[in-house]
Amino acid sequence: MTGIEAQVQQPYKYGFVTDIESDVVPPGLNEDVVRLISAKKGEPAWMVDWRLKAYRNWLKMEEPHWPNVKYGPIDYQAISYYAAPKKLPKLESLDQVDPKLVATFEKLGIPIEEQKRLTGVAVDAVFDSVSVATTFQAELAKYGVIFCPISEAIRKHPELVQKYLGTVVPHNDNFFAALNTAVFTDGSFVYVPKGVRCPMELSTYFRINASSTGQFERTLIIADEGSYVSYLEGCSAPMRDENQLHAAVVELVALDNATIKYSTIQNWYPGDEEGKGGIYNFVTKRGKCAGKNSKVSWTQVETGSAITWKYPGCILQGDNSIGEFYSVAVTSRRQQADTGTKMIHLGKNTRSTIVSKGISAGRGQNTYRGLVKIMKGAEGARNYSQCDSMLIGDQCGAHTFPYIDVRNSSAIMEHEASTSKIGEDQIFYLRQRGLSAEDAVSMIVNGFCKEVFKELPMEFAVEATRLLGISLEGSVG
Amino acid sequence: MLEVRGLHVAVGGTEILRGVDLSVKAGEVHAIMGPNGSGKSTLTQVLAGHPAYTVTAGTATYEGKDLLALKPEERAREGLFLAFQYPVEIRGITNSYFLRSAVNAVRKHRGQEELDPLDFLAVLEEKLKAIGWDDTLMNRPVNEGFSGGEKKRNEILQLAVLEPRLALLDETDSGLDIDALKTVANAVNKLRAADRSFVIVTHYQRLLNFITPDVVHVLADGRIVKSGGPDLAHELEAKGYDWLRAGAMVS
Numbered sequence: 001m002t003g004i005e006a007q008v009q010q011p012y013k014y015g016f017v018t019d020i021e022s023d024v025v026p027p028g029l030n031e032d033v034v035r036l037i038s039a040k041k042g043e044p045a046w047m048v049d050w051r052l053k054a055y056r057n058w059l060k061m062e063e064p065h066w067p068n069v070k071y072g073p074i075d076y077q078a079i080s081y082y083a084a085p086k087k088l089p090k091l092e093s094l095d096q097v098d099p100k101l102v103a104t105f106e107k108l109g110i111p112i113e114e115q116k117r118l119t120g121v122a123v124d125a126v127f128d129s130v131s132v133a134t135t136f137q138a139e140l141a142k143y144g145v146i147f148c149p150i151s152e153a154i155r156k157h158p159e160l161v162q163k164y165l166g167t168v169v170p171h172n173d174n175f176f177a178a179l180n181t182a183v184f185t186d187g188s189f190v191y192v193p194k195g196v197r198c199p200m201e202l203s204t205y206f207r208i209n210a211s212s213t214g215q216f217e218r219t220l221i222i223a224d225e226g227s228y229v230s231y232l233e234g235c236s237a238p239m240r241d242e243n244q245l246h247a248a249v250v251e252l253v254a255l256d257n258a259t260i261k262y263s264t265i266q267n268w269y270p271g272d273e274e275g276k277g278g279i280y281n282f283v284t285k286r287g288k289c290a291g292k293n294s295k296v297s298w299t300q301v302e303t304g305s306a307i308t309w310k311y312p313g314c315i316l317q318g319d320n321s322i323g324e325f326y327s328v329a330v331t332s333r334r335q336q337a338d339t340g341t342k343m344i345h346l347g348k349n350t351r352s353t354i355v356s357k358g359i360s361a362g363r364g365q366n367t368y369r370g371l372v373k374i375m376k377g378a379e380g381a382r383n384y385s386q387c388d389s390m391l392i393g394d395q396c397g398a399h400t401f402p403y404i405d406v407r408n409s410s411a412i413m414e415h416e417a418s419t420s421k422i423g424e425d426q427i428f429y430l431r432q433r434g435l436s437a438e439d440a441v442s443m444i445v446n447g448f449c450k451e452v453f454k455e456l457p458m459e460f461a462v463e464a465t466r467l468l469g470i471s472l473e474g475s476v477g
Numbered sequence: 478m479l480e481v482r483g484l485h486v487a488v489g490g491t492e493i494l495r496g497v498d499l500s501v502k503a504g505e506v507h508a509i510m511g512p513n514g515s516g517k518s519t520l521t522q523v524l525a526g527h528p529a530y531t532v533t534a535g536t537a538t539y540e541g542k543d544l545l546a547l548k549p550e551e552r553a554r555e556g557l558f559l560a561f562q563y564p565v566e567i568r569g570i571t572n573s574y575f576l577r578s579a580v581n582a583v584r585k586h587r588g589q590e591e592l593d594p595l596d597f598l599a600v601l602e603e604k605l606k607a608i609g610w611d612d613t614l615m616n617r618p619v620n621e622g623f624s625g626g627e628k629k630r631n632e633i634l635q636l637a638v639l640e641p642r643l644a645l646l647d648e649t650d651s652g653l654d655i656d657a658l659k660t661v662a663n664a665v666n667k668l669r670a671a672d673r674s675f676v677i678v679t680h681y682q683r684l685l686n687f688i689t690p691d692v693v694h695v696l697a698d699g700r701i702v703k704s705g706g707p708d709l710a711h712e713l714e715a716k717g718y719d720w721l722r723a724g725a726m727v728s
Contacts, residue, residue, distance in 0.1 A: 424529060429565045431549040432525050432558075433575075433635065434582030443578065447569030447618070 024213065025082040031055060034182050037082050041151045041185070044158060054171035054181030061175045067338035068367040068399055069307050071243070071280065079245060081183045083213040084127075122147055124188045124204040126217060134188075136200065144193040145229075147202050150218050153189035160191055164222050168251035168288045168315070176247040176309075177284040180216045184249065187217035192227040192258075201457055203232040206246075208268075208279070214245040221251070223258035225291065230261040232460055243271075243306060248283040256291030256318065261299070263456055264312075265464055268304035275334030275363075278306025285312035286342075289321030289350075297324040298341065299455040301464040306335060311369065313342030316350035316378075323352040326452040330468065331364025331396070340370035340401075345378040345411075354385040357449050360396035367399040374411040382412045389419040390448050392441065420448075442468070478503045478674045479524075479544075479643055484535035486516075486523050493519045495699035496535065499676075501643070506675040508685055508710060511696035512718040517678040518562060520696065521645040524676075525559040526552050539643065553579075554586035558641030560632035562648040567619040572631065573601070575619045576638055583639060604637045608664040626657040633664045644668075646677045650684040662687030682714040697722045 025036060034055050038048040063074070122136035124147065140147050146157060154161050171181040188204040208215045223229050246268065252260045262285075271278025281304075287296030298312040314323030325341035343352035358366040372383045389398035400417055422444055430440035446453070446465055453461045479501040486494035493516045501507050511517050523530045524537060526549035537544040544552060567575065573594075580600070581591040592600065605612055610630070620628050629649050636644055646665070650658055665675070665688055677688065685693070685707065693709040694701045695718065702721050703709065 423565075425563075426565045426567065428525075428527050428549060429561065430567075430575075430579075432553050432561075433579035433639070434550050434553040434586070435578060436550055436582075439578070439582075443570055443575070444567060447567050450569035 023082075023084045024080050027080045028077045029055075029079070029081060029183070033081055037183055037185060040082065040084075041154070043151075043154055046162065047154060050166065050171060051182050054178045055183075057172040058175065058178035058182055061172070061178055063175050064309075067309050067369070068365070068401075069309065069336040069338050071307055071336075074243075074245065074280070076179075080213040081216070082185055084185075122200050122202050124149060124202075126186055126188075126204060126206045140198075140200070143196050143199055145196060145198050146189065146191040148189055150187045150189040150220060151185070153220075157189070157191070160222065161189070161220065164251070164253050165218075165220055166251075168253060168286045169249050169284050174284060176282045177249050180218060180247050180249045180284070183214075184216045184218035187219040187248070188221075188231075189219070190221040190229060190231060192223045192229045194224045195226045196224075197227065198229040201230050201232060203234065205234045208244060208246065214247065216246075217248045219248070219250040220253075221260055221262070222253045223255065223260045223294075225255045226257045227255075228259045228261075230263070230457060232263040232265070232457065234265045234267070243278060243280055245280045245282065246305075248285075250283070250285040250312075252285075252287035252296055254287065254289050254291060254294035254296050254318075254321075257293045258291060259295040259297070260287060261297045262287070262312070263460060264298075264300040264302070265460060265467065266300065266302045266304055266308075267467060269306075270304050270333055270335050271306040273333055273362075275306065278335070279304065280307045280309075281305035282307075282309045285310060286315065287313070287323070288315045289318050289323060289347075291321070292318040292347070293320045294318050295322040295324070297322075297326075297455070299324075299326040299452065300328070300339075301449075301452070301456070301467065302327070302329040302337060302339065303467050305337070308335075308337040308339050310339050311342050311371075313344065313371075314352065315344045315346065316352065316381075317346045318350075319347040320349045320351075321347055322350070324455075325352075325354045325356070326455045327356045328359070328449045328452045328464070328468070329357070329366055329368075330359045330361070331366045332361040334363045336365045336367075338367040338369055340368045342371040343373070343383060345372075345374045345381040345383070347378060349380040350378055351382045352384075354383070354387075355451050356385075356387045357452055358387070358389045358398055358400075359392070359445060359448070360389070360398050361392035363395045365397045365399070367401065369401045369403075371403040371405070372413065373405040374408050374413075376407045378408050378411065380410050381408065383414065385413075385415045386451075387415075387417045388448065389417075390445070391419070391421045478505075478540060479676075480536075480538040481524075482536045482538075484520075484523070484537060485533040486519055487531050487533050488519070488529055492533070493530075493699055494523070497696070497699070497701055499694070499701065501674050501676060503642075503674055504669075504671040505691045506669065506677065506688065508688075508690040508693045509676060509678045509696050509701075510680070510682070510693060510710065510713055512722070513680070515696045516699045517680075517696050518647050521559055521647045521676070521678055524552075524645060525549060525557065550582070553639075554583050556583075556640075556642035558636050558639055558644045560629075560636055560644065560646045560649050562651065564620050564623075564628045564632055566621045566623075568621060570619050571616050572619050573597070573615040576601070576615075576635060579635070580638060601638060605634070608633075608637050608667050610634065610660075610664070625652040626654070629653060629657070629661055630664075633661055633668075637664065637668055640673075642673055644673065644675050646675065646679075648678055648680060650679055650681065658684065659687060682710045685710045695721050 034051050124134040169177050192198050254260050268279035296314045316323050323343050329337045329339050331337050356368050360366040368387050374381045387400050427440045481499040484497040577597040695703040
């Protein structure tokens, strides 16, 4: 055999199941289930009302079928909307976390015990529907930074949650956002007070474990005036034959002169060679640059999921605000991704940058979909978009759908796009210098993604590089 | 060093080499000349192991080993180097990172310790000094935006750093102006050594004005039709290739 061809992929490394007793709500969705989830979380009346409003809206909405992905119908009544490990610790002491959960996160490379944790990174560990541990909370509190599960924030900081929750992604924004609003169970909450530069990286690790459940997490990050925060999320799930739904909502709010940097390393189970199983990752992520000179920067490295449907976007409302989107999306095996960003320019002199790198291997299908909208009042807005696609092998596909809508003639728009194929000659050149075929592909791909990787926090850039190597391993003959 | 016997090679079903015999001893410099399409580049590519070429008959022995049984990277680690006619570009990877990875792949194979970036820098500076070049190419992405001359120079620089025992140069002179040609030729001359052999493929005699080969071969229609000393190159320059091709057909 010669040349480049799809071969057997290396097995998914994080596909193990933790044997732990769970409290699972029976499959099905109705108003009682929504009320039950709210009750389990001990939520105030305004929350349950908001959830019900979203649920009633959701009933009238239709699942979107415009993305460039194919999958069978989802039976929303067959999904369980709540699963939690039974022995739940009181979050005051990490010593009370079930050792099995600690071991699970250890195995995923996320030590929960603080002393072992990478210095400078605080972690919120979410297992199925609940947060099981949040590290460094006391340390962060010294700076006035709140970092806790959102269920806890609803109880302890209702004034902040009520003020901002749903202001960036309304309860009826889209089908999956409405569903999330009705049934979300946990996620992270961050508040960085005025003028504070958050002293460490914050991160959340999402783990799906139970079968036949969906994970619906909700994240809300608020950066008050002149503050700065860098946040990272990671995710993985066991290998199962069924498809599992992950429908998250992330809302970011940056006030005057504040900056939020949000990085994602997504490694949900992608399904097997034949496309059986894997996570449906249908998420809504949006940041609002509410204040002047504010900045929201998204960096994502997407290697997992059977199907990805996500468009982390920025609403550039404050004058001189900045939105950024740096993305690497890899599809191999039979993975499908329809991902990109939305940049909505409202304020004057707002600027946005989009750098998207799509890599397709095996029978993967990779679509970039982006919207840049310059509204009437956005005098002097600027956008720079760059979409690069790389193909490995001849059974995969790359697609690009950039939408541009300009309503102010002073706008300056730049768009660059390229498609390249890792050629036999490129790989041969590197092999002739002594590199193995796999190292050759890894080097070419990493070079291709460099502009995105350099945006990641240092420790995670190393992780991303490694992950990319693993997910493409075996895709070259 | 290298023994090629009755080598037949096809690409996409078309036979390009039709029984090549070549014997290169340690420290020798062989030039392979010939008209366009005679199979010169194919010979270097197949010796380096390009997967697009199929060996249909014949053998190639390199330092006593069956060369054709080795993967391209194994040949490279065993000290076979090909200076490409068309070096490829690799976005986002600096030349120095690439070269250090290559050096370390070879060192690992030899059971030597891998070089960290600082150690590598020291080795690199020593090699650059030996051939009288500076390091302006090192921090740029591999071959990206390089001029034709820079690409060729980069190939020779890699040769210098990787210290192969058998170096194949595929039309390294093509596309070079006379000054660049001299620069490259001087570097090659400095790299000649008793334990290092060269096979230099060239279309024109002019490179051989600066690098004096031990043996000159003429490859035509997939076979070596004539071999001789350095003077053969001058004869070819004056007479062209047709007289040899006709001869080859008759014989």
